[in-house]
Amino acid sequence: MTQYKLIAIDIDDTLINDEKEVTPGVQQALEQAVAKDVVVTLATGRAYASAQKIARQTGLNVPIITYQGALIKNLLDEKVLYERFVPMDAARKLFDYCLEHDLHLQTYIDDKLYAREENQKLIDYCALNKTPYYVEPDFAKMIHQPTPKMLIIDEPDYLDELIPIFQELVGDQMHITKSKPHFLEFMHKEGTKGHALTFLANHFGCKLEETIAIGDSWNDHEMLECAGLGVAMGNAIQPLKDIADYVTASNNEDGVKQVIEQFVLNQD
Structure with a gap:
């Protein structure tokens, strides 16, 4: 039986339940895995500032994967181990398209979230992730600064219609993925959780x-595909379950705990 040495866990709808909490059962399983010298890390689309709060609450002290894999940073000394910025030319094309079609676009600079105007999409997003935000009406100047991720918020069906357009426009330069039905995210081509997991395994x-990778959304598929054991949550989208090696219980039923017990602690 494989001795797993590294577990990468998505945060939203995976590690945390619908109340946005790490349950005592999941917390205990994380601690038991770490006690067996298994590296437990997080792999999230969230910004580092947001992700590190959860990582520290759970007692982790290793590098974590943030911005879908565009930034890996140590929790202990905050040293950057891996960083990929969105290409400037692609960022400009994306900005111009969003301006022309009145789409809500936000960007992250030095771990701060910026948008062109305050609207309900921005307010709701930041309430969800408990993230502060900054409004910059002269948004064009923000586009010329290095960013690990840009994000469009809109209705899921409309975003699905936009994906082929963006693939044509910037797909050769950007990794495009959905983390949630309403969130369309843009990173460097090597800003994926799969690239980040590969980097950390080597590290x-x-x-x-x-390695084990656990997730629920399509933005997790790259890491599930490259991990030794790719796990989809019981609440995961069907396409992710279809490619997973194993489907665990949902995020409200301690699915992460079940995986750790079965494959790391060898408890059925």
Whole structure:
């Protein structure tokens, strides 16, 4: 049986339940895995500032994967291990398109969230992630600063119609994914959770076959595909379940705990 050495866990709808909490059962499983010298990390679309709060609450002290994989940063000394910025030319094309079609676009600079105007989409997004935001009417100047991620918020069906357009416009330069039905996210081509998991496995000197990746959304598929054991949550979208090696219980039923017990602690 494989001895897994590294576990990468998505945060929203995976590690945390619908009340946005890490349950005592999941917390105990994380601690038991760490006690067995397994590296437990987070892999999230969230900004580092938001993700690190959860990581610290759960007692983790390793590098974490943020911005879909565009930034890996140590929790202990906040040293950047891996960073990929959105190409400037692609950022400009995306900005111009969003301006022309009145789409809500936000960007992240030095771990701060910026938008062109305050609207309900921005307010709701920041309430969801408990993230402060900054409004910059002269948004064009923000586009010329390095960013790990840009994000459009809109209705899921409309975003699905836009994806082929953006693939044509910037797909050769950007990794485009949905983290949630309403969120369309844009990173560097190497800003994926799969690239980040590969980097961390190498960093910790373990093989990809010795890694576990757990997630619920399509933005998790790259890491599930490259991990030794790709796990979809019980509440995951069907396409992710279809490619997973294993489907666990939902985020409200301690699905992460079940995975750790079965595959790391070897408890059925």
